[in-house]
Amino acid sequence: xxxxxxxxxxxxxxxxxxxxxxxxxxxxxxxxxxxxxxxxxxxxxxxxxxxxxxxxxxxxxxxxxxxxxxxxxxxxxxxxxxxxxxxxxxxxxxxxxxxxxxxxxxxxxxxxxxxxxxxxxxxxxxxxxxxxxxxxxxxxxxxxxxxxxxxxxxxxxxxxxxxxxxxxxxxxxxxxxxxxxxxxxxxxxxxxxxxxxxxxx
Amino acid sequence: xxxxxxxxxxxxxxxxxxxxxxxxxxxxxxxxxxxxxxxxxxxxxxxxxxxxxxxxxxxxxxxxxxxxxxxxxxxxxxxxxxxxxxxxxxxxxxxxxxxxxxxxxxxxxxxxxxxxxxxxxxxxxxxxxxxxxxxxxxxxxxxxxxxxxxxxxxxxxxxxxxxxxxxxxxxxxxxxxxxxxxxxxxxxxxxxxxxxxxxxxxxxxxxxxxxxxxxxxxxxxxxxxxxxxxxxxxxxxxxxxxxxxxxxxxxxxxxxxxxxxxxxxxxxxxxxxxxxxxxxxxxxxxxxxxxxxxxxxxxxxxxxxxxxxxxxxxxxxxxxxxxxxxxxxxxxxxxxxxxxxxxxxxxxxxxxxxxxxxxxxxxxxxxxxxxxxxxxxxxxxxxxxxxxxxxxxxxxxxxxxxxxxxxxxxxxxxxxxxxxxxxxxxxxxxxxxxxxxxxxxxxxxxxxxxxxxxxxxxxxxxxxxxxxxxxxxxxxxxxxxxxxxxxxxxx
Numbered sequence: 001x002x003x004x005x006x007x008x009x010x011x012x013x014x015x016x017x018x019x020x021x022x023x024x025x026x027x028x029x030x031x032x033x034x035x036x037x038x039x040x041x042x043x044x045x046x047x048x049x050x051x052x053x054x055x056x057x058x059x060x061x062x063x064x065x066x067x068x069x070x071x072x073x074x075x076x077x078x079x080x081x082x083x084x085x086x087x088x089x090x091x092x093x094x095x096x097x098x099x100x101x102x103x104x105x106x107x108x109x110x111x112x113x114x115x116x117x118x119x120x121x122x123x124x125x126x127x128x129x130x131x132x133x134x135x136x137x138x139x140x141x142x143x144x145x146x147x148x149x150x151x152x153x154x155x156x157x158x159x160x161x162x163x164x165x166x167x168x169x170x171x172x173x174x175x176x177x178x179x180x181x182x183x184x185x186x187x188x189x190x191x192x193x194x195x196x197x198x199x200x201x
Numbered sequence: 202x203x204x205x206x207x208x209x210x211x212x213x214x215x216x217x218x219x220x221x222x223x224x225x226x227x228x229x230x231x232x233x234x235x236x237x238x239x240x241x242x243x244x245x246x247x248x249x250x251x252x253x254x255x256x257x258x259x260x261x262x263x264x265x266x267x268x269x270x271x272x273x274x275x276x277x278x279x280x281x282x283x284x285x286x287x288x289x290x291x292x293x294x295x296x297x298x299x300x301x302x303x304x305x306x307x308x309x310x311x312x313x314x315x316x317x318x319x320x321x322x323x324x325x326x327x328x329x330x331x332x333x334x335x336x337x338x339x340x341x342x343x344x345x346x347x348x349x350x351x352x353x354x355x356x357x358x359x360x361x362x363x364x365x366x367x368x369x370x371x372x373x374x375x376x377x378x379x380x381x382x383x384x385x386x387x388x389x390x391x392x393x394x395x396x397x398x399x400x401x402x403x404x405x406x407x408x409x410x411x412x413x414x415x416x417x418x419x420x421x422x423x424x425x426x427x428x429x430x431x432x433x434x435x436x437x438x439x440x441x442x443x444x445x446x447x448x449x450x451x452x453x454x455x456x457x458x459x460x461x462x463x464x465x466x467x468x469x470x471x472x473x474x475x476x477x478x479x480x481x482x483x484x485x486x487x488x489x490x491x492x493x494x495x496x497x498x499x500x501x502x503x504x505x506x507x508x509x510x511x512x513x514x515x516x517x518x519x520x521x522x523x524x525x526x527x528x529x530x531x532x533x534x535x536x537x538x539x540x541x542x543x544x545x546x547x548x549x550x551x552x553x554x555x556x557x558x559x560x561x562x563x564x565x566x567x568x569x570x571x572x573x574x575x576x577x578x579x580x581x582x583x584x585x586x587x588x589x590x591x592x593x594x595x596x597x598x599x600x601x602x603x604x605x606x607x608x609x610x611x612x613x614x615x616x617x618x619x620x621x622x623x624x625x626x627x628x629x630x631x632x633x634x635x636x637x638x639x640x641x642x643x644x645x646x647x648x649x650x651x652x653x654x655x656x657x658x659x660x661x662x663x664x665x666x667x668x669x670x671x672x673x674x675x676x677x678x679x680x681x682x683x684x685x686x687x688x689x690x691x692x
Binding site: 057058061062065066067068069070072077078080081082083085087090102105106108109110128129131132133172174175176177178179180181184 | 234237238263277279280281282283285286302304305310311313314315316317319326328331332333334335336337339340377383385386388453466467469470592653
């Protein structure tokens with residue numbers, strides 16, 4: 001059976017395009033659970049200052065604010081960042097340092113929250129081209145039980161703006177803010193998928 | 202009748218006016234993280250104020266907001282503490298506070314802007330709306346680039362529109378109270394010895410609503426309740442003595458309300474510690490008569506038997522008269538090693554002799570421990586002693602050392618004055634006798650002697666005698682020769 005040359009080329013192009021779309025499908029955040037949260041619905045959370053190990057200026061604060069905004073949008077009461085900073089001062093915790101178990105218990109009790117989230121930005125940058133920008137973000141989140149201070153689960157997530165490309169330039173994420181927003185949504189969805197109970201207040 | 206009707210209508214409007222009043226919002230200056238931690242973006246703040254007005258909210262004027270921030274010492278933008286949010290309601294009469302953060306703002310290579318906005322209700326300090334957005338020029342490019350935003354100023358309305366899409370259709374006031382009740386708490390000391398006084402101070406938020414505080418208790422351990430006294434308005438304190446048994450005790454604040462409600466807040470743990478830290482000193486040096494000796498540099502390494510955190514330490518070296526030769530003290534962890542260079546505090550070399558190394562350490566409960574060790578400083582070189590005597594047919598040179606420090610090695614060279622070497626010898630024990638053939642009677646050249654001695658500490662010395670024969674002590678047989686009876690006129 002002889003295919004005409006243009007048809008062969010078109011078929012090859014379509015297959016290549018499909019294969020490329022399959023291969024760039026976004027990966028899920030890697031999730032490691034240590035302890036199962038025995039509480040009820042998760043309705044209150046405190047986000048502690050994220051540690052920024054990347055070279056992106058103020059990267060920790062940016063991702064922390066975006067994560068807080070997305071948790072609030074998900075119906076969870078997020079403790080005020082100002083109250084967290086006041087407790088950091090009171091407990092003499094440096095901003096680039098994670099609190100110990102006892103300090104987490106004090107913070108959790110004082111802010112009256114169920115979970116406490118600490119974060120670390122491993123990689124955050126905007127790769128610059130002549131007329132394009134590819135944002136990259138990799139972060140690790142640790143979720144602690146506020147009553148016991150124990151780490152309940154950890155999540156690692158890394159994405160590039162190009163991971164969301166659908167066809168040609170469509171779907172590309174061009175700003176690190178938008179990438180952080182999408183990744184925060186993915187992480188929260190992953191937590192719900194793995195058993196964190198939605199707040200039904 | 203007509204006047205009565207007008208007055209009635211006016212009274213009705215006056216009664217309705219407070220209920221018809223628009224909700225007020227205080228727009229705090231927008232934090233601009235693209236300019237660093239202290240960045241602020243006033244044009245964007247104005248833009249947001251305008252946007253709030255368009256949405257039917259009454260916007261608190263900027264100068265009042267700035268005055269409020271200055272009065273309450275609000276140094277950071279982008280967030281507020283619960284107490285400041287409540288204060289905004291009292292001072293500004295704001296029903297809501299709008300907080301904004303610019304997460305990114307850049308012109309090249311592509312104009313991009315990112316922003317986080319949050320609307321906080323002041324009655325219960327609850328975030329009732331928040332959203333995030335980021336727009337790049339690449340996101341808003343369109344076919345043939347018609348009306349395409351080119352710079353940040355043109356992207357801003359696009360981004361604001363995108364974020365405000367999720368703005369709630371109805372914004373409601375709510376009667377409630379913020380969830381935080383304790384402003385500050387302080388428990389000290391966190392580590393105590395049995396019998397030490399432990400104190401806890403707390404500052405509570407003034408009660409909101411009718412449910413008044415009836416009792417403030419401190420739970421120490423599992424079942425020991427102490428009533429806290431109110432020293433000043435909303436400030437409570439209590440002190441107690443640490444028990445005799447070692448261990449960690451949890452401390453929690455218990456607030457009891459008139460309605461029967463109760464709130465418990467964990468304040469922290471304090472540790473009762475009655476045992477002193479255990480450590481010894483490891484000193485690197487040569488052992489002489491079971492005492493460590495050194496010549497110039499003494500490394501001292503603290504060795505823990507049972508490691509534990511320390512609060513402070515002091516390291517000193519003193520002579521047997523108690524005079525301090527060197528000393529240093531500090532807080533926190535002990536340095537892994539100390540080095541004394543055998544010097545006095547003024548930098549001069551310390552005299553040879555016995556010294557005592559003293560390391561004193563206090564743990565977090567202030568339990569002290571002392572580790573001491575004696576050392577011997579010998580910074581001066583050994584003192585070689587050279588003697589010579591004649592034997593039957595040879596010259597015996599005796600090399601010895603006056604010091605107590607053992608010799609590591611010695612060398613001896615006997616040579617004529619013109620450089621011809623007659624004898625070379627070396628060894629590592631003193632005293633040593635070296636026998637040299639007696640020079641012939643016709644020999645006119647002088648015999649020279651050169652000796653080097655190094656002790657086990659590394660001190661070295663070299664001694665040279667230009668005329669060895671001057672040291673010669675006659676043999677006992679010769680010393681027993683007959684004495685002359687009369688003086689010989691030699692001069």
